[in-house]
Amino acid sequence: MYGAGDVRVEQLPDPAIELPTDAVVRVVRACVCGSDLHPYHSMPASEQGTPMGHEFVGVVEEVGSDVVKVKPGDLVIAPFAYFDGTCEFCREGLTTSCLHGGFFSTAQAEAVRVPQADGTLVVAPVGEDSALLPSLLTLSDVLITGYHAAVMGQVSAGSSVTVIGDGAVGLLAVLSAKRLGAEQIILMGRHRARTDLGREFGATDVVAERADEGIARVLELTGGRGTHAVLECVGHRPAYDQAVGTVRAGGVISRVGVPQYEEAPIGFGSLFGRNVRLAGGPGAQRAHIEELLPDVLEGRIEPGRVFDRTVALDDTPAGYTAMDERTALKVLVRP
């Protein structure tokens, strides 16, 4: 990406092992993320482009001398962050705060160098022609992000939940809330094809209105109380304000949309007076991938349904355009 709206596909040197803990993975499927649209809208133009992409499944081509858990030929899922799996944060499950970790940013490509390969890569027992690849790819980001929203929102049997945003993360937050036993799931979104998929994933109600009108509708649907959890899957400030308006006293606002704002109301009138909690953040927790993988492999969930377009690597710029213009929900990239 050379600036807002300017995505180019270029030939670069192949990645290679640099450290003994590295692996090189040939990308089988990658995709474009909703969060990639933020720089697509706002990145200043530059001479030197920025590599893009942080979601991929692929086949291990080569491993460094310290790597023991994955081997060449394995089909692997890479979460959007890498981590060693052994530091104090990883041991507590907060792999996105790994002391030796970082975020991928070169996955819309033919191959990726994966640092901390043993901690990061999760082997999936399928071939590279598997029909499950799109669903497995959601374990790289969108599904585990939606699941992180639901877990941090403490969704459990009988919960009432509002999901803000009908993008791929929002729809998979619906699926996640359903999987955790939520009773009422209100999806706030206004794109009919998307909210229809949301209903299939488990939404019990859809609210197309936004801002105060949307808040009023959610309150109507909840006896004036709001919901125990609000999963904010957008990242813009109006979505946060909707969350504050729709959360129940004592409830949790769980954010996984990357905030495009820094300051927001958290005082007596917004959070404090009603003991509302705020949670969330980057959600690439390895434990969530391992927990959800059997559901994907055994077909109990089909998160890959969020992909509604596939492009070749050379057509990645068209993928950005389609997501930006909302003619595609989520674009799969096939190198």
Place this chain on the structure above:
Amino acid sequence: MYGAGDVRVEQLPDPAIELPTDAVVRVVRACVCGSDLHPYHSMPASEQGTPMGHEFVGVVEEVGSDVVKVKPGDLVIAPFAYFDGTCEFCREGLTTSCLHGGFFSTAQAEAVRVPQADGTLVVAPVGEDSALLPSLLTLSDVLITGYHAAVMGQVSAGSSVTVIGDGAVGLLAVLSAKRLGAEQIILMGRHRARTDLGREFGATDVVAERADEGIARVLELTGGRGTHAVLECVGHRPAYDQAVGTVRAGGVISRVGVPQYEEAPIGFGSLFGRNVRLAGGPGAQRAHIEELLPDVLEGRIEPGRVFDRTVALDDTPAGYTAMDERTALKVLVRP
């Protein structure tokens, strides 16, 4: 209070039963709260004064016809909020969000009308000459507020905790964190007499520095990580900023100081990027009083040590002055 710095003691008509769920309680001990200092600093002058006070223990004088759980002669503790104890929020333990509740505001007085007496009042099996009265009075606000901070901060065995503020709530947050098993308790405060009491309550470290210097000290004491929980017991914006700087990735900032600000940073750089959670709010949970009461009655904790001055009701204005000038930590009012 007739405006900032203007506290007067006046004769008013005695409170009386107005609803069948009311009780009238003769106040045996009341006190001045750190939160009373906020209007003491900023209340616009008015012709018509505002009654003050929300913490008291007293003796029931009269009850309405629906009251069955307390009777005349009972010595009772009144949490700073009243609640029916039966609505959906009370049943979940969030008594401060009771559908028929509210906050006391007339307790610096000889007697108080208590709405929802059955839900609100907790009987203490002591006489009105008991030496335990100061400690019992802390169950009205400061102790249960400090305890709420620790509970919402998810403090448990082995936790590391930073407590911001060496006022009475902060010191009792230290005591609460200790009671819940915290291993490291760093008290941020610079009033030696207070932090000494904090050490007796369980603080393992005291940091007198503030702002960036204070944050640097806490990070030094925690191997650069910060603490699992930060209990923010002040309510001013710099205290929030200190909390953001001292909390560990994946940790919780739990606020019980009434926020004197509305907007504050919650974006990628402050909370989101490190999955830091924000919790807290008004803490008059009846369940906490019932949980802590035996510890007070049996002398396992002595929270009443935060009272370091006693005034007669007529001298309440001097109590405000002493707390404002920090010559007293917390002032007991004895009608």
